[in-house]
Amino acid sequence: MVRRLSTRLLNVCVASLCKAHKLETAETVIIDGVRLGVLPDVVTYNTLIDAYCRFVGIDSGYSILHRMGEAGITPDIISYNSLIAGATRNGQIARSLDLFDEMIQRGIAPDVWSYNTLMHGFFKLGKPDMANRVFRDIILCEHSPSAATFNIMMNGLCKNGYTKNAFMLFRNLQRHGFVPKLVTYNILVNGLCKIGRLESARRILKEIWESGHVPNAITYTTILKCFFRKKKFEEGLELLSEMKCKGYTFDGFAYCTVIGALIKIGKVKEATEFMVDLRRTGTELDIVSYNTLINMYCKDGKLEEAYKLLDEIEKKGLECDKYTHTIMIHGLCKAGNVEGAAQHLRYMNMMGFDSNLVAFNCLVDGLCKVGQIDDAMKVYKSMEVRDSFTYSSLVHNLCRDGRYRSAAKLLLSCLRSGMKILKSAQRAVLLGLRYSGFPREAKKLKSKIRIARILNY
DNA sequence: GTAGGGTTAG
Numbered sequence: 001m002v003r004r005l006s007t008r009l010l011n012v013c014v015a016s017l018c019k020a021h022k023l024e025t026a027e028t029v030i031i032d033g034v035r036l037g038v039l040p041d042v043v044t045y046n047t048l049i050d051a052y053c054r055f056v057g058i059d060s061g062y063s064i065l066h067r068m069g070e071a072g073i074t075p076d077i078i079s080y081n082s083l084i085a086g087a088t089r090n091g092q093i094a095r096s097l098d099l100f101d102e103m104i105q106r107g108i109a110p111d112v113w114s115y116n117t118l119m120h121g122f123f124k125l126g127k128p129d130m131a132n133r134v135f136r137d138i139i140l141c142e143h144s145p146s147a148a149t150f151n152i153m154m155n156g157l158c159k160n161g162y163t164k165n166a167f168m169l170f171r172n173l174q175r176h177g178f179v180p181k182l183v184t185y186n187i188l189v190n191g192l193c194k195i196g197r198l199e200s201a202r203r204i205l206k207e208i209w210e211s212g213h214v215p216n217a218i219t220y221t222t223i224l225k226c227f228f229r230k231k232k233f234e235e236g237l238e239l240l241s242e243m244k245c246k247g248y249t250f251d252g253f254a255y256c257t258v259i260g261a262l263i264k265i266g267k268v269k270e271a272t273e274f275m276v277d278l279r280r281t282g283t284e285l286d287i288v289s290y291n292t293l294i295n296m297y298c299k300d301g302k303l304e305e306a307y308k309l310l311d312e313i314e315k316k317g318l319e320c321d322k323y324t325h326t327i328m329i330h331g332l333c334k335a336g337n338v339e340g341a342a343q344h345l346r347y348m349n350m351m352g353f354d355s356n357l358v359a360f361n362c363l364v365d366g367l368c369k370v371g372q373i374d375d376a377m378k379v380y381k382s383m384e385v386r387d388s389f390t391y392s393s394l395v396h397n398l399c400r401d402g403r404y405r406s407a408a409k410l411l412l413s414c415l416r417s418g419m420k421i422l423k424s425a426q427r428a429v430l431l432g433l434r435y436s437g438f439p440r441e442a443k444k445l446k447s448k449i450r451i452a453r454i455l456n457y
Numbered sequence: 458g459t460a461g462g463g464t465t466a467g
Contacts, residue, residue: 050458078458085459113459120460151460186461218462225462256463291464326465333466361466368467392467422467 006038014044018051022317026051040071046078053086058095061086075106081113088121093130096121112143116152123156131156151184158191166191182213189219193226201226217248221257228261236261252283256292263292268300287313291323298331306331322348326359333366338375341366361389368397388414392422399428404436408445415452 010033017026026048030040045068053061061083065075080103087095096118100110115138122131135153138145150173157166170188174180185208192201201223208215220243227236240258243250250258255278262271275293278285285293290313297306306328313320325348332341341363348359360383367376373394380386380394391414398407407429414421426449433442 046458082458117459146460148460155460183461190462216462220462222462251462253463258463260463286463288464293464295464321464323464330465356465358466363466365467387466389467394467396467425467 006033006036007041007044010038010040011043011047014040015047018047020317021051021055021319023048023051023055040073042068042073042076042079045071045073046076046082049079050082050086053082053089058083058086058090058092075108077103077108077111077114080108081111081117084114084121085117088117088124091121091125093118093121093125093127112138112146112149115143116146116149119149120152120156123152123160126160128156128160128162147178147181147184150178151187154184154191155187158187158194163191163195163197180211182208182216182219185211185213185215186218186222190222193222196226196230198223198226198230198232217243217251217254220248221254225257225261228265231265233265250278250281252278252285252289255283256289259296260292263296263299268296271296272300287318287321287324290318291321291327294324294331295327298327298334301335303331303335303337322353322356322359325351325353326356326362329359330362330366333362333369336366336370338363338366338370338372355384357383357385357387357390361387361393364390365393365397368393371401373397373401373403386419388419388421391419392425395421395425396428399425399432402432402436404429404432404438405441408433408441412445412448412452415449415456418456 010029013029014026017023017029030044033040045064049061049064052064065079065083068075068079080099084096084099087093087099100114100118103110103114115134119131119134119138122128122134131153135149137143138149150169154166154169157163157169166188170180170184185204189201189204192198192204205215205219205223208219220239224236224239224243227233227239243254248254255274259271259274259278262268262274275296278289283289290309294306294309297303297309310320310324310328313324325344329341329344329348332338332344345359345363348356360379364376364379364383367373367379376394376397380390383390391410395407395411395414398404398410411421411426411429430442430446433439433445
């Protein structure tokens with residue numbers, strides 16, 4: 001009894017450490033436990049598998065499976081479901097299917113969650129038809145679908161551009177006695193907002209109240225973000241005060257939606273007010289929240305404050321992600337410190353982050369803005385991947401520098417590789433050529449652009 | 458344990 005109680009305690013401890021990304025500490029606690037005679041059980045190992053899959057990689061998660069075998073503990077359905085989830089999160093569907101085979105061979109029957117996870121994976125990969133096949137399997141075979149099955153299905157349909165179908169499924173299910181939870185409503189509200197159907201989203205909001213549910217901060221922030229995205233700032237701010245009046249407590253998510261939206265429309269002062277409010281509540285911030293705040297400071301030119309937050313992140317044991325670094329690179333560029341930005345980019349690569357197109361684009365644009373176009377071209381040439389941002393920025397700035405012929409060359413190679421370019425960049429080249437004494441070249445370029453467009457259709 | 462809202466560039 002004592003031992004079982006201790007193992008349970010060990011598991012609680014390991015789970016909270018894993019949640020805080022402190023995997024090494026979790027491992028130390030397990031080793032210490034063994035020394036004291038507290039043995040880890042299947043739950044301990046399952047917690048580790050999930051954490052390693054999330055924060056390190058599917059291979060590390062899989063190696064835990066071996067370790068548990070060596071410790072004489074047989075993996076169960078949860079061990080495999082965690083691994084399958086880990087593989088699908090990384091877009092490794094083939095790996096998930098292998099894991100399916102492996103578990104069946106070991107005599108562990110997949111449950112509805114194994115299928116749910118797989119379905120979710122297919123949706124995330126943008127393969128709704130495959131997800132649909134899994135869904136049909138769940139319905140037709142002996143696995144009875146769980147409420148989550150339908151939620152995953154509806155969410156996947158919405159995310160893959162089939163919001164109407166999600167809606168049809170929803171109404172069908174209701175006719176068959178399905179009682180939607182708030183999560184289901186939130187999925188639909190989000191789906192409708194994403195396709196700009198604000199009125200329908202509002203109707204669902206009414207339906208939520210009528211069904212006896214109380215919409216939560218998620219419901220409201222989803223609609224709020226939609227208002228801001230559609231530039232309906234007045235209505236957005238109105239909804240915001242409605243939330244405040246009704247006494248909704250903002251969580252980190254809600255705050256960040258609002259702060260992020262306010263920054264986007266240039267209302268940095270208002271965003272800062274929300275930030276002060278957020279800090280006052282003492283809400284634990286995760287890396288995404290920190291990224292939002294760092295972005296706010298960068299947009300406001302307060303880089304010192306941004307660096308303070310970076311220190312705070314480190315002190316809390318959180319890890320910066322590619323967004324954090326990209327936001328910093330953009331902030332440094334915006335402040336005119338391109339040298340610092342380039343240094344940060346090198347640092348980012350050194351830390352093992354993949355070559356990041358957005359960060360490179362920021363640097364290219366930053367170099368252009370301080371007049372170092374040749375350096376920008378050097379960076380451009382070193383880039384493995386380029387997109388319409390890269391080209392638009394360079395073409396614009398070459399024009400600003402009066403180098404219309406180089407701009408024209410770049411413009412064509414952009415269009416010929418099938419990418420779009422800002423209309424204004426295109427116009428700048430054509431007008432530049434025409435009015436700097438090369439009207440015939442402008443005319444030629446125009447027809448070349450036309451041909452490139454036709455070929456890309 | 459698995460499902461819903463938030464972060465980057467021209």
